[in-house]
Amino acid sequence: MSFEKLEEKFPNLKRESYRITSEATTQYNCIAWAIEKDDLVWWPDTMDQYSWPQDIVREEGLDAFISFFRRLGYEVCDDDLLERGFEKIALYVDENARGTHAAKQLKNGKWTSKLGPDEDIEHDTLIALVGAKLGVIGQILKCPVTS
Amino acid sequence: MSTVLEIQRDSFEFEFEGNLALSEEHKKIVFWQAEFAQSCYSPASRQEENIGQEFYKLAVQWREETRYLSSISEISMNPEYQKIIGMGGEVVPFILRELKQSPAYWFWALKAITRVDPVPVQHKGNIEKMTECWLKWGLGQGYVF
Known part of the structure; x- marks a missing residue:
């Protein structure tokens, strides 16, 4: 990966430290990675090509993604601060x-x-990826974790 | 601006002669054109060669424009991707060849062009399995890739 390319697409990354933690792969996407999976692409695409729970509406609105993570025990929360006993996910829109x-x-x-x-x-920070490519932070969710 | 391209068959290295300043993406297009020319898939006609060149040009642009995107819709609604779909059935063997060499999100395009979906529900989202299904379908249809 080119750091220049990355910073060109996400200008806010220039202002903070970041590191690349894998090689490029199409095998999984951000949703899969957020639920600690690396074997599927999860997305509510309208052509029915990718993984999505059958009982969650197959559309790209924020509510559908919230429903997806609620299924896994997440609930909406107000901030992105590190909180003991919880893990958090941020959805961009x-x-x-x-x-x-x-x-x-x-x-x-x-x-x-x-x-x-x-x-x-x-x-x-979450701000690092805010911009033209991925939009803004739409919702943060948290889920209690067992130690 | 003139370009003299020599391809060394074993190493696929390029020598560019003349006063050139080719962008990385342009070099990729040239590389794929050269690889296409040397591949076992010999274009049966000038038209096929043109289709291949047009496909690779659009594919490189698509890949660049959708870099880092997660939204499958955004990736698939990209104008270059849509132009590839618009090329119709003649572009299918090129997509399959590309899929075979480097799995990517070509499934929307294949389904849109062919109007079939050989991927069973249990394999949706599994890129490796989806690729296998489409390549098997392609061979069954007689495509050479």
Whole structure:
């Protein structure tokens, strides 16, 4: 991966530290990575090509993604702060409130993101990926974790 | 601006002569054109060769424009991707060849063009399995890739 290319697409990355944590692969996407899977592409595409629970509406609105993560024990929350006993996921949306990306918080408070069919990266803040490509942060969710 | 391209068959290295400043993407297009020319798939006609060149040009642009995107819809509604779909059935063997060499999100295009979906529900989202299904379908249809 070219760091220049990455920073060209995500200009906010230039202002903080980040690192690339995998090679590029199409085998999994951001949703899969957020639920710690690396063997499927999860997305509610209207051509029915990719994985999506049959009983969750197959559309890209934020609510559908929230429903997806609720199924796994997540609930909406108000902030992206590291919170003991919880793990958090951030959903990004475009200007039409359609889901564009999911990032997962790590135990050190930083975030990990699978960037489409490309690499994973670890980034300090959610703002790092805000911009033209992925939009803005639409909702943060949290789930209690057992130690 | 002139380009003299020599391909060394064993190493696929290029020598560019002349005063050139080719972008990385342009080099990729040239590489794929050269590889296509040398591959076992010999274009039966000038038209086929043109289709191949057009496909690879659009594919490179698509790949660049959808880099880092997660939204399958955005990836598939990309104008270059849509132009590939618009090329119709003649582009299918090129997509299958590309899929065989480098699995990517070509499934929307294949389904849209062929109007079939050989991937069973249990394999949806499994890129490896989906690729296998489409390549098997392609061979069954007599495509050479």
